[in-house]
Amino acid sequence: MKHLKLTFLTVLCMGIVMFLAGPVCAAVTGECSNCHTMHNSQNGNHMMINVDIDGTSGGSHGGGYPSLTRGSCVGCHTGPNTAGSTHPYVYDTGAVNYGFDTLAGGNFKWVVTDDAKGHNVKGIPGMSADTLLVAPGDGGLAAGCTSSCHSTLFAPVDGAALNTGCEGCHLEPKHHAPRQLAGTPALKANGYFRFLSGHDTGSGSGVEGIEDDDWQFTNDMGDHNEYLGNAVDTHAATNTRGFAANGNTMTGFCTGCHGTFHTQLDGNANWIRHPSDAVLPSTGEYANYTTYDPDVPVARPDLTTIPEGGIGVAAGTDMVMCLSCHRAHGSPYDDMLRWDYSGMVAGNGGSFSGTGCFTCHSEKD
Numbered sequence: 001m002k003h004l005k006l007t008f009l010t011v012l013c014m015g016i017v018m019f020l021a022g023p024v025c026a027a028v029t030g031e032c033s034n035c036h037t038m039h040n041s042q043n044g045n046h047m048m049i050n051v052d053i054d055g056t057s058g059g060s061h062g063g064g065y066p067s068l069t070r071g072s073c074v075g076c077h078t079g080p081n082t083a084g085s086t087h088p089y090v091y092d093t094g095a096v097n098y099g100f101d102t103l104a105g106g107n108f109k110w111v112v113t114d115d116a117k118g119h120n121v122k123g124i125p126g127m128s129a130d131t132l133l134v135a136p137g138d139g140g141l142a143a144g145c146t147s148s149c150h151s152t153l154f155a156p157v158d159g160a161a162l163n164t165g166c167e168g169c170h171l172e173p174k175h176h177a178p179r180q181l182a183g184t185p186a187l188k189a190n191g192y193f194r195f196l197s198g199h200d201t202g203s204g205s206g207v208e209g210i211e212d213d214d215w216q217f218t219n220d221m222g223d224h225n226e227y228l229g230n231a232v233d234t235h236a237a238t239n240t241r242g243f244a245a246n247g248n249t250m251t252g253f254c255t256g257c258h259g260t261f262h263t264q265l266d267g268n269a270n271w272i273r274h275p276s277d278a279v280l281p282s283t284g285e286y287a288n289y290t291t292y293d294p295d296v297p298v299a300r301p302d303l304t305t306i307p308e309g310g311i312g313v314a315a316g317t318d319m320v321m322c323l324s325c326h327r328a329h330g331s332p333y334d335d336m337l338r339w340d341y342s343g344m345v346a347g348n349g350g351s352f353s354g355t356g357c358f359t360c361h362s363e364k365d
Ligand code: HEC
Pocket: 028, 029, 030, 031, 032, 033, 034, 035, 036, 066, 067, 069, 172, 173, 174, 175, 176, 177
């Protein structure tokens, strides 16, 4: 019966979508009390205590959560991912099988025991601040920044004027906004791609992308997220800029915190750091990357031309970007890489042939 009801609702939603040509189905559904508590009080007792609110146990503000939710971001997003689930989990206290029950961002699991495996974020039980990296990268600041605004994602919520923890990146979650229509770029009104936004000061502040419907729990060449890129650096240009003005791109989002860390060309147009948002040359080894591999995603200059389910990789058009090599949350590998860098052995790819670096640098295999 429940199944029938769901099917009916889905059909109804799809019908409305066709008439209005706009996304109308809410992302979260269900009774308010499943997710909200009006007073954080049941029979005169606190229902839960938010220990992160000011960094001390209890919390000087009485221990509730913003938007009156019954838990923190971490609370609701901790658990095992399963096929068909409508609830994305980013942290799992049990066993995790990387690439099989993890989502596009990876998982925070490994960061709890090893700082190098991902972003150390406030709020995950057992996690501590990163002991080595306090400022992003080498401490380079984004254009216009006079202090290191985002030197940590581990500040107590009340202790910093800036957002920290999950909200350091997912600045303005919009769980009640309509789900983006399949195959269309996520809009600001719907919270951008995965609620990712930076400084909320006009255009250029949020990420545009196409959202895979199960967050890449299942994924293959025709079943994955799509990310916007902006090819401002070309091999020929003498451009040593940071990325602050990189539009609504994923790379621009990362460099909002990682700033000029990735200045990538010297004055003679030589790469001095691995480029991001550089176009794959249509000649040489790069031209061999044609079948999209979700383990080595590329950014696209224009998402409106991407058909649902995605298309192949086009050298000469598509770009390498931060997420081509890194997971956003965490991975079992150092530097939160998507794959094991120690397996990338030049001239002897072995079982790593055609993966990781070799996907684009196909002649180094
Ligand atoms: C499945 C979980 C879930 C259910 C069910 C739910 N909410 Fe929410 N709601 C959230 C979360 C998470 C947030 C916090 C952050 C955000 O806005 O995305 C939120 C935020 C809100 C906000 C503040 C932001 C906004 O969009 O206006 C309001 C108001 C709200 N909910 C009202 C309700 C009401 C009323 C109901 C029942 C009719 C309800 N919610 C049911 C999860 C839920």
